[in-house]
Amino acid sequence: MVSARSRFDRRKFLSSGPTDLGPPMTVLFGTLGWRPQSLLPSIRSSENLERVVFYHSDHAKSREARAKVMEFCRSLGVAVSAVEVSDAFDLLHVAGQIRADVRKERAAGSDLRFNIAGGTRLMSSAALLVCILEGIPATYVHDETYQEIPLPLLRISYGAGLTPKQRDVLSFLVHNRDKDFTETALAKALGVHKATMNHHVRELEAKGAVARLSDPTDARRLIVKPAPGMELLLG
Numbered sequence: 001m002v003s004a005r006s007r008f009d010r011r012k013f014l015s016s017g018p019t020d021l022g023p024p025m026t027v028l029f030g031t032l033g034w035r036p037q038s039l040l041p042s043i044r045s046s047e048n049l050e051r052v053v054f055y056h057s058d059h060a061k062s063r064e065a066r067a068k069v070m071e072f073c074r075s076l077g078v079a080v081s082a083v084e085v086s087d088a089f090d091l092l093h094v095a096g097q098i099r100a101d102v103r104k105e106r107a108a109g110s111d112l113r114f115n116i117a118g119g120t121r122l123m124s125s126a127a128l129l130v131c132i133l134e135g136i137p138a139t140y141v142h143d144e145t146y147q148e149i150p151l152p153l154l155r156i157s158y159g160a161g162l163t164p165k166q167r168d169v170l171s172f173l174v175h176n177r178d179k180d181f182t183e184t185a186l187a188k189a190l191g192v193h194k195a196t197m198n199h200h201v202r203e204l205e206a207k208g209a210v211a212r213l214s215d216p217t218d219a220r221r222l223i224v225k226p227a228p229g230m231e232l233l234l235g
Contacts, residue, residue, distance in 0.1 A: 025050035027110040031119035034061040036068040042115040051079040095126035117141035133158045173226040180223045
């Protein structure tokens with residue numbers, strides 16, 4: 001008869017901390033063009049590789065490359081997901097889609113890598129933008145030697161460069177992009193003193209997050225507008 005003390009405790013086993021589970025598994029993201037060779041070196045070099053997720057256009061040659069990458073992953077016993085991007089020439093749309101997928105995998109506790117070597121220039125640029133915003137290690141693959149080239153990106157959240165108050169102001173402007181706000185109106189809307197708002201706006205302008213533009217109907221008024229693409233920065 002097995003004593004109560006020696007009996008296997010399933011709840012304790014399932015609640016064991018991450019230190020008991022070994023190193024986290026890696027999810028490799030990538031952008032794919034017409035050449036599968038641009039992605040294969042990163043698949044080979046990734047340690048503890050659990051899954052590959054890559055993005056490609058709807059071009060016939062890109063689909064052919066997709067099939068070869070998926071076949072290669074399956075030969076290694078690695079799970080793989082291919083995402084066909086409907087508009088591979090819309091940078092912000094592609095970046096938003098990639099960022100949502102990246103955040104989902106990060107929330108699951110996976111280590112992330114990104115190969116940005118393939119795809120259209122805008123697709124590759126969108127992937128690089130996400131890597132910068134989210135602090136993800138990124139690599140490029142040489143066109144001729146197929147050698148991986150690590151990019152010098154820090155593992156930091158780019159959006160952390162904004163203070164909480166600056167983020168609040170920018171978020172308000174982004175959500176009301178179709179409206180015009182002077183600093184005075186902005187201060188009133190957010191319930192802060194005009195001098196405080198002036199400080200926040202100056203800091204945001206210095207960081208390139210907002211611009212103060214002349215009101216076409218009144219040259220004495222300055223309208224505060226968010227810079228293009230700030231929606232992606234805020235996440």
